[in-house]
Amino acid sequence: MKQLKIHLPVKDIPRQWYNVLPSLPKPLPEAKDPKGDFSPIELMKKIRPRSLQEQDAAPNKWITIPEDVLDKYLKIGRPTLLQRAVNLEKYLKTPAKIFFKREDLLPTGSFKLNTSIAQAFYAKEEKFEGLISETGAGQWGTAVCVSAKLYDLQAQIFMARISYEQKLYRRYYMKLYGGDVYPSPSTKTAAGRKMLDDRPGHPGSIGTGISEAVETAANYNGKFAYVSGSNLPHVLLHQTVIGLETMKQMKLISEKPDILIACVGGGSNLGGFFLPFFEEKMKKPGSITFLAAESTAVPRLTKGTYRYDAGDSSGLTPLTKSYTLGQDFIPPEIHIGGLRQHSGSPIIGLLRHEGLLDAVAFDQTDIFEAGRLFSICEGILPAPESCHAISAAIKVALEAKEEGKERTIVFCLSGSGFFDLEGYRQILLSDKKKDVYAHA
Numbered sequence: 441m442k443q444l445k446i447h448l449p450v451k452d453i454p455r456q457w458y459n460v461l462p463s464l465p466k467p468l469p470e471a472k473d474p475k476g477d478f479s480p481i482e483l484m485k486k487i488r489p490r491s492l493q494e495q496d497a498a499p500n501k502w503i504t505i506p507e508d509v510l511d512k513y514l515k516i517g518r519p520t521l522l523q524r525a526v527n528l529e530k531y532l533k534t535p536a537k538i539f540f541k542r543e544d545l546l547p548t549g550s551f552k553l554n555t556s557i558a559q560a561f562y563a564k565e566e567k568f569e570g571l572i573s574e575t576g577a578g579q580w581g582t583a584v585c586v587s588a589k590l591y592d593l594q595a596q597i598f599m600a601r602i603s604y605e606q607k608l609y610r611r612y613y614m615k616l617y618g619g620d621v622y623p624s625p626s627t628k629t630a631a632g633r634k635m636l637d638d639r640p641g642h643p644g645s646i647g648t649g650i651s652e653a654v655e656t657a658a659n660y661n662g663k664f665a666y667v668s669g670s671n672l673p674h675v676l677l678h679q680t681v682i683g684l685e686t687m688k689q690m691k692l693i694s695e696k697p698d699i700l701i702a703c704v705g706g707g708s709n710l711g712g713f714f715l716p717f718f719e720e721k722m723k724k725p726g727s728i729t730f731l732a733a734e735s736t737a738v739p740r741l742t743k744g745t746y747r748y749d750a751g752d753s754s755g756l757t758p759l760t761k762s763y764t765l766g767q768d769f770i771p772p773e774i775h776i777g778g779l780r781q782h783s784g785s786p787i788i789g790l791l792r793h794e795g796l797l798d799a800v801a802f803d804q805t806d807i808f809e810a811g812r813l814f815s816i817c818e819g820i821l822p823a824p825e826s827c828h829a830i831s832a833a834i835k836v837a838l839e840a841k842e843e844g845k846e847r848t849i850v851f852c853l854s855g856s857g858f859f860d861l862e863g864y865r866q867i868l869l870s871d872k873k874k875d876v877y878a879h880a
């Protein structure tokens with residue numbers, strides 16, 4: 441019998457996060473201030489927990505997960521399952537094996553809790569009274585509100601206006617946990633008011649939310665911590681529980697991945713999933729391929745440039761080096777809120793620049809069709825962001841079929857699609873629908 445579900449015993453949960461920084465082929469380019477008197481670097485020192493700033497430049501390879509965070513990881517259902525997509529393999533008639541890591545099973549519906557719990561823990565330890573952040577689709581904002589509640593902290597979230605309007609129930613979910621949720625751009629901040637003046641009806645993005653969250657945290661003068669859901673090294677660090685568990689699960693069934701696949705927004709599920717395999721990849725070149733799946737509407741890794749840029753729309757954050765579409769880029773109003781940002785993680789940027797990360801982009805009509813096929817075959821409804829990883833896994837499985845090669849594909853199912861049914865409805869029940877996989 442094929443092993444379809446690979447459980448990792450609770451006693452084997454990773455007790456340390458993996459820090460890739462000392463093993464990178466080149467030092468990570470340092471963050472810089474823009475020209476002028478204003479120093480985002482100094483501002484960040486005041487509004488971000490010190491422990492997280494230290495983790496952004498930690499020299500040691502392993503960082504112990506605090507006992508309290510570990511307890512909460514167990515409470516939310518870690519370790520998560522690794523599962524095999526046998527029905528999808530059968531449908532595609534591929535010789536490839538397709539495995540996927542079930543981050544959709546976490547209570548808020550995505551992997552984001554892995555870092556929000558850790559960030560809330562450090563913020564509480566450092567006596568902050570609350571957390572402020574942005575959110576695209578609402579997955580990160582929900583994780584922040586739930587984690588804030590777990591640590592008796594307040595929460596304020598700036599949600600990209602397009603998602604605020606498309607995903608009413610995400611908004612209620614955050615409010616249920618006591619979070620204050622504002623559409624971004626909003627009239628609450630100077631940054632938001634300027635954006636609305638420049639472009640009435642601005643749809644917002646993760647970048648606009650960051651600007652407003654940072655400005656608001658600055659106005660609280662150290663009372664509220666600004667926390668980030670992606671991009672920064674400490675976020676990828678906390679997310680390495682995903683890859684570390686996957687490694688152990690693959691060992692349990694004596695399998696090795698030929699290719700790891702994840703969708704990419706800021707880069708945190710991808711980084712958390714891939715980075716624990718990085719040293720193995722470097723030791724045996726060609727042994728494991730890392731493949732990022734992004735949206736053709738926001739093609740940072742496939743069409744962006746590798747250069748310094750601010751992570752937000754108004755230039756309130758330090759300049760970091762990564763692939764960017766430019767601070768002024770306003771992502772189209774697509775249904776994939778979690779991938780709508782102009783720039784991304786410096787670690788992921790460096791890997792891409794050094795030729796260690798492949799990337800592929802998919803159109804939103806095609807990814808929803810891949811999500812539909814996956815959900816019909818496997819009985820699991822994926823988040824639209826995760827559908828990019830599914831599209832890439834299907835592409836690789838069909839190539840393996842063409843070439844008659846056995847390949848072991850492992851992808852990260854970063855989230856559940858329960859709150860995204862409106863997107864599925866608008867794409868699949870409209871005349872934009874295509875039967876993309878009819879030929880498979």
Ligand SMILES: Cc1ncc(COP(=O)(O)O)c(C=O)c1O
Pocket residue numbers: 550551576577578579580669670671703704705706707708709710777778779823825826854855856
């Ligand atoms: C379900 C899901 N997957 C993926 C992402 C992309 O984020 P990242 O690139 O940081 O993993 C998001 C972001 O909100 C998300 O909600």
